[in-house]
Ligand SMILES: Nc1ncnc2c1ncn2[C@@H]1O[C@H](COP(=O)(O)OP(=O)(O)OP(=O)(O)O)[C@@H](O)[C@H]1O
């Protein structure tokens with residue numbers, strides 16, 4: 001039995017008040033065990049980003065609870081909430097969000113330092129994603145796929161039990177997207193992390209253990225993938241018949 005890393009109960013988020021209030025989330029009950037890769041699908045405006053923001057501690061629920069690895073994220077305030085965001089969760093975004101005037105290594109060190117880790121951890125994370133040799137390059141000297149590897153290294157360097165992503169392969173071609181998915185799959189399998197990503201990329205559903213469908217602020221479908229692709233087979237399986245560019 002693997003421990004539950006993410007747990008929500010009746011998680012609700014209403015934006016605004018009165019007649020113009022928007023019920024973005026209408027009572028989400030969700031349990032995600034360690035080592036699980038979850039993809040979140042749903043139409044525009046269904047509440048996907050809102051759910052990630054609440055789980056990531058960058059927005060607060062109107063009602064209900066959200067716990068991550070024992071931390072009551074929805075109720076945490078001040079120093080406790082800051083500690084959670086630094087140590088408890090890593091983020092990977094569609095457009096990488098690297099600091100352009102810092103090298104790859106410095107970008108990873110910056111976030112590692114917030115979590116109390118140093119240069120060795122940052123270098124190890126760059127090595128894990130296969131670009132230790134590019135540590136001294138600036139983001140502008142890296143391809144999109146390489147920049148997203150730096151962003152993943154940044155999330156990995158803090159050893160958080162949870163990685164959240166909003167369309168992490170959205171700006172990448174298929175080969176680079178597959179490489180990123182292989183890294184995220186490995187983060188689940190090797191370190192027992194939870195990876196929770198919003199994505200409309202059909203390749204992501206082939207790698208995920210669970211596919212959640214959100215409609216109008218509710219989970220309407222929760223499907224287990226009986227045979228998710230393993231980290232070692234992702235790139236070959238997803239790019240079969242296509243030319244792979246580094
Ligand atoms: N800060 C906000 N203030 C008011 N309403 C908001 C805010 N953020 C989101 N909403 C509303 O909440 C609902 C859910 O938004 P959310 O961004 O979570 O959707 P989404 O599923 O991520 O959509 P997309 O696929 O377009 O990114 C939408 O109706 C949106 O307009």
Ligand SMILES: [Mg+2]
Nearest residue numbers: 048049050166
């Ligand atoms: Mg969104």
